[in-house]
Amino acid sequence: MKEALQDVAPDIAAPSVSLRVHPWRSALYEELHNRPSPIIDGNCQVCHFTVLLNGNRDAMHAHIVDLCRRFSVPAPAPESSCLYQDFGGFELRWERHTEFANFTFIFHEAEPFSPEALSFVPRDWLAAMPGELVVAVNMAVLDHTPDEKLLYRWFEGQRISGAYVADEKAQVWTAFKLHSDGFGRIVTCHSGLTAYQAGRLVQRLFELETYRLMSLLALPIARQMGGELSRIEENLATLNQSISDIDSGKDERVLLSELSQLAAEVERNRSDTNFRFSAAVAYHDLVRDRLRQLKESPMEGMQSLREFLERRLTPGIKTCNSVRDRLEDLSRRINRTTSLLRTRVDLSIQEQNQHLLSSMNRRSRLQLRLQQTVEGLSVVAIGYYVLALLEIAFNGLKAGGLTLNSELAKGIALPLVLGAVYWGVHSVRQHITRSSDEGGQKPD
Template sequence: MHPSLGRLDLHPLRDELYNELHSRPFQVLSSPARVTHIALLTTPGRRREQFRHLQHLHRLLGFEAPVHEVGCYEKDFGTLRIRREMHLEFASYTFTSQADPDADPFTSTGITHLPKGWLEQLQGTVVAAFHLDVQQVAGGPDVDLARVRPWFEDLRLVGSSPQEGAARIWGTFRLHSDGFGRFMILNHHMSDSQLGRLTQRVMEIETYRLMALLALPLARDISPRLADMDQTLADITQALADNADVDEPAILARLTDIAARIEAFRARSTFRFTATRAYHQLVLSRLAALREDELSGHLTLTEFMTRRLTPAVETCQSVGERLEDLSRRVDRASEMMRTRVELAIQNQNRELLSSMDRRSKIQLMMQHTVEGLSVVAISYYLIGLLKLGLDAAHDNGWAFNKSLVLGIAIPVVLGGVFLGVRRIHHRFLRMARHQ
């Protein structure tokens, strides 16, 4: 008897973590079949509208509608099976119906049995939309290439033989006259589970390929603007290296403008470029899982992706790296400009302090002159007051020589006033030094 976990502290996400690996099971597909896959860019608001639209489809077909939205939902309506998967930035719909083995490919598709007008009202921006025609050719000769080509409107084919010849895959990776892409899977001896996994990998390869390419127009739009900013920055840096007489505030303003534009580009492109790298890795992992063999005279899916998709992804990566490099260079140039401005300000401050020092010396000399005059003035008034006192004392009967006393008092008063002013002056100097 196994011990119970009831008393243990279980992580609140434990069940969700266990179920995550089983949230998107592979489809089981029998041949012949018609499959249509549509991927739409979506938002949280559109997701809610899409779910209500899916509920409406159930009511149109006479089935009970789901109540709660899940990451992967699959429902069999008899002649039609619908699978809806929610991803980070897009939602995918897979419509599957059984086909008449004698019918020509692509004459009917996975969306043929949908109620009229339902698909047209589906919310979202379509990125990927393509049909897959799955045929059973086990035990018989391969379908002749001359017969396959007209079903793809004589466009150049890309084909491979995955899983050691267990099936054949044909496609063009182009849009056809109905606005959809087309793929054909010829099943030799795969089981329904193996065929479902192969079909899902093909759908994921095409969907992730297109999602990865969403960044390419953005990279092409940004690249020439980066070239202009790169040249401007090179000119500024060269001027700084040559110690040219430049207008530092004006150049600093130009650098700030370039930095702001770079940050705007980074805000637009960072998520898209990062998503492109992630989608590209998913494409490569799905291609590796196919284990393709080459069909004579035709590119395999892996070769086609390597030659066409990988350069586009590397272009996006190059533009992203160029953005980061330009941002770092602008920061370094801005730092140099700020250093030059700070040095210029320090020189101005030093000249200002020197000028203030010269003015202080002049003011000190003037102060000494004023002090000398103030000693004379104060002494003059004090002697005047002393003369009034002597006159009053003499008039009241005091016998003394007023002129002699007044003459003796003049140098005494001058010396006393001079010493008092000097003492006050030194006192203020001591206070300034202490502060």
């Protein structure tokens, strides 16, 4: 993308200036001039569609290229986000946004809400439009004020809202409902506006309709999630109540497993709905911005557009915000509960370690006593074998002619042998003990 922008970025032409130009410089300048308002002069009918892209950005561009090919008009480049072109029987304003694309067809000198206007657009091309339709609205743009009978007929007897707009230089009426042809309807009278001002008014009214419906896309999701969040909240309350009744490590492991499942559900819901709820807030801000730009003044006997939308649209957005806040609050509560339970688990592990150390100490004392007992037996056994060897030596000396009482010699050697053996065994044990202690105290 950066390379593509770099190709169209012009250099500084002044001979006294030699600067390195940022590759996005030209694109940044042109961004402020994208999606200009149409020029509306006289009576016309305008048909507006908003289609969710759902990842079909390339297919949408190919669809526009196909229409341009049929009418032999220049097609937009693949990276283009808009197209404004006269197709002969109609003008098309196509705009591609991040999440949706807008199609605005302008039919000059057409009768208000005439079904024949769209006949200039190929029917098969309309039917093959990629994405999902969200907004379909027809607007009658008049240079004179219609009477009540015409408004009643055009809006099929539905209750309408209306107001003076653009500092009372124009009038707008709409029912905010679908009519028998499946379209919403708007009537505007621009007798006090220039062609450019009338085009801006038309653009703002279509943006108002588009953004209000796009903001409400999150409402069905919020309503659907209400019951699921109530279930999760009840389960979390039950788990919190169960923490005080924990009797064993097994209970703690079960509760941790259940808490992990609840946390996974909450995080899945957050990831699935975060974009939609954030987009709802952004679209609602755009709705309020477009209402400010209309500069409404009340029309006698009618509810204004701002009053209608503030009473009907704002509660839906607040519902979405409430569900999003509940998700965030649930995530924080689950984290706190998990931390509390992990603290209990850590304390339980420390208690188990203390029991284990106490058991090891008892075993060490038993091993010491056993070692001392074995040490005494070892002294006796070794002393016995040493005396046996000495007896053989004494008998040999006696047989060699030395006058010697072997039994007396053994009796005299007995305490000496036992003392020497004891001293030897005791010295070996102390040496092993010191070596073990020095090895345990050596730093890693």
